[in-house]
Amino acid sequence: MSVVLGIPPVLAPAPVPRGPAADWLSDMTQTTGQAVLLDAVRVVYGTGPSAVTALDGVTLGFGQGTFTAVMGPSGSGKSTLLHCAAGLDRPASGAVLIGGTDLGPLSEKALTLLRRERIGFVFQDYNLVDALTAEENVALPLRLAGRRPGPDEVRDALARVGLDRRGGHRPAELSGGERQRVAIARSLITRARGTGPAVLFADEPTGALDRAASRVVMELLRALVDAHGQTVVMVTHDPAAAAYADRVVLLADGRLAGELGRSSATEIAARMALLEEAC
Ligand SMILES: Nc1ncnc2c1ncn2[C@@H]1O[C@H](COP(=O)(O)OP(=O)(O)OP(=O)(O)O)[C@@H](O)[C@H]1O
Numbered sequence: 001m002s003v004v005l006g007i008p009p010v011l012a013p014a015p016v017p018r019g020p021a022a023d024w025l026s027d028m029t030q031t032t033g034q035a036v037l038l039d040a041v042r043v044v045y046g047t048g049p050s051a052v053t054a055l056d057g058v059t060l061g062f063g064q065g066t067f068t069a070v071m072g073p074s075g076s077g078k079s080t081l082l083h084c085a086a087g088l089d090r091p092a093s094g095a096v097l098i099g100g101t102d103l104g105p106l107s108e109k110a111l112t113l114l115r116r117e118r119i120g121f122v123f124q125d126y127n128l129v130d131a132l133t134a135e136e137n138v139a140l141p142l143r144l145a146g147r148r149p150g151p152d153e154v155r156d157a158l159a160r161v162g163l164d165r166r167g168g169h170r171p172a173e174l175s176g177g178e179r180q181r182v183a184i185a186r187s188l189i190t191r192a193r194g195t196g197p198a199v200l201f202a203d204e205p206t207g208a209l210d211r212a213a214s215r216v217v218m219e220l221l222r223a224l225v226d227a228h229g230q231t232v233v234m235v236t237h238d239p240a241a242a243a244y245a246d247r248v249v250l251l252a253d254g255r256l257a258g259e260l261g262r263s264s265a266t267e268i269a270a271r272m273a274l275l276e277e278a279c
Pocket residue numbers: 045046052053054072073074075076077078079080081
């Protein structure tokens with residue numbers, strides 16, 4: 001929940017000064033239509049002999065209106081990559097740009113604001129508040145930001161995930177798949193009025209769901225990309241979920257270990273098996 005409220009674990013408190021390289025990268029994200037760009041990102045947890053290099057110089061872009069799955073063996077750095085790309089963790093070195101904005105020089109307050117207005121999050125365990133209805137859950141981030149949602153805003157967000165008739169229900173009265181769809185509606189609304197998030201990050205969005213519910217959630221994410229040009233970056237272990245993405249990025253030991261274009265679940269599973277064998 002701390003993630004939703006925007007309290008990031010800060011790894012390197014000193015902001016990297018903005019220099020000509022950052023300006024060049026910023027121009028590049030705008031001219032190449034990259035929603036998110038990671039440039040030589042390195043993340044180290046801890047110090048001394050017990051230090052772990054979770055990301056080791058990763059350079060990667062996520063194009064606007066594309067759907068990317070990030071896969072790799074356990075401990076390969078997938079969550080770290082997602083957290084860095086979303087401005088929740090700061091890299092020890094390298095740069096992260098969202099829509100051309102270099103996150104390095106931003107204060108914690110500016111970073112929190114950027115996350116609130118331009119980034120959506122969806123988590124494996126939904127992170128809904130049990131005591132609130134679906135409508136109240138969707139409206140919550142706006143209320144936390146001090147903004148009263150417009151009369152149709154919450155209903156429209158729920159309609160986009162096919163749950164406009166379930167707005168008065170609490171999470172306990174909804175199935176796992178419906179809860180995740182409420183979480184997706186909430187992620188679409190947490191920003192300046194009228195604009196969707198620059199990027200929607202999903203961390204194992206189908207991890208707690210059965211096959212049928214997973215399929216509904218993945219079809220929904222795919223439709224957001226196809227019909228609304230939404231950019232989606234998703235970490236998953238599930239080849240069937242990754243088969244909905246335009247691109248599958250593979251990580252191993254904190255480094256890029258290859259990528260696949262749109263592929264079937266069988267092809268993705270075979271590639272993952274090879275990668276896990278090699279690690
Ligand atoms: N807070 C932390 N402190 C120390 N080491 C960490 C921390 N978070 C992650 N790591 C280490 O960094 C590496 C990458 O972790 P990360 O969680 O990004 O991997 P992952 O690919 O998402 O793994 P999984 O699939 O198991 O969730 C691992 O070796 C992990 O043990």
